[in-house]
Amino acid sequence: MIDVHAHLNEIEDAAGAVERARAVGVSRILAVGMDLESNRRTLALADEHSKVVLPALGYHPWNIDTEEVTATLSHIDEHLERCVAVGEVGLDYKTKIKKSVQWEVFAEVLRLANRHRKPVIVHSRFSHQRCHRMVSEEGVGRAVFHWFSGPLETLKRIIDDGYFVSCTPALATSAAHRKAIRHAPLKRILVETDCPVSYQGRASEPALLIETIRQLSLLKRVPEKQVARVTTATARKLFHI
Numbered sequence: 001m002i003d004v005h006a007h008l009n010e011i012e013d014a015a016g017a018v019e020r021a022r023a024v025g026v027s028r029i030l031a032v033g034m035d036l037e038s039n040r041r042t043l044a045l046a047d048e049h050s051k052v053v054l055p056a057l058g059y060h061p062w063n064i065d066t067e068e069v070t071a072t073l074s075h076i077d078e079h080l081e082r083c084v085a086v087g088e089v090g091l092d093y094k095t096k097i098k099k100s101v102q103w104e105v106f107a108e109v110l111r112l113a114n115r116h117r118k119p120v121i122v123h124s125r126f127s128h129q130r131c132h133r134m135v136s137e138e139g140v141g142r143a144v145f146h147w148f149s150g151p152l153e154t155l156k157r158i159i160d161d162g163y164f165v166s167c168t169p170a171l172a173t174s175a176a177h178r179k180a181i182r183h184a185p186l187k188r189i190l191v192e193t194d195c196p197v198s199y200q201g202r203a204s205e206p207a208l209l210i211e212t213i214r215q216l217s218l219l220k221r222v223p224e225k226q227v228a229r230v231t232t233a234t235a236r237k238l239f240h241i
């Protein structure tokens with residue numbers, strides 16, 4: 001199984017978390033970065049755990065610092081070849097960073113992904129439509145809309161364009177997330193933890209991916225083993241791993 005979205009740099013005992021994940025059958029962890037510092041740490045973690053951790057470099061809308069845009073983007077550009085994706089990137093209309101600044105950074109980073117022919121891992125909180133439109137209009141070939149909880153209309157466009165969505169253990173508690181994932185075809189769904197996000201009061205780590213699989217299995221009425229097999233195959237194909 002592959003956790004396609006983990007903030008491994010935010011987990012204190014990352015080595016322990018990697019081991020615990022492997023023990024429950026998580027063979028790969030896609031570690032995402034959010035800014036210059038976490039991108040550097042993500043690359044270091046990928047070096048330390050090269051058999052398991054696959055790096056992605058990003059610039060999260062929460063972390064945009066207008067002074068650091070150029071340095072962050074050139075660092076991504078410089079190290080992207082060894083990465084499996086660009087992410088986490090996107091738009092968040094509930095954050096204080098101005099929309100116009102977010103649009104500018106997101107567009108830049110999408111072009112960067114295209115230049116390197118890398119897939120994009122998208123954060124689209126309260127901005128689903130615009131995120132999809134920008135990804136589509138920039139001609140991004142491969143994209144996953146992570147923890148997708150947006151409207152069905154946007155989901156349809158995502159699926160029609162050949163893109164993907166991913167789900168988290170929040171399937172157990174979030175009606176919006178369940179609704180979106182229920183309507184997405186299993187072959188377009190990836191599984192993740194978004195660790196160390198807390199679910200029902202407990203901080204997560206990649207080993208909790210088995211809970212995502214369990215919830216997806218219940219929602220789709222498909223056996224867990226089949227869910228694990230299909231989502232793993234999808235992740236391999238999407239990220240070329």
Ligand SMILES: [Zn+2]
Nearest residue numbers: 005007088194
């Ligand atoms: Zn995330």
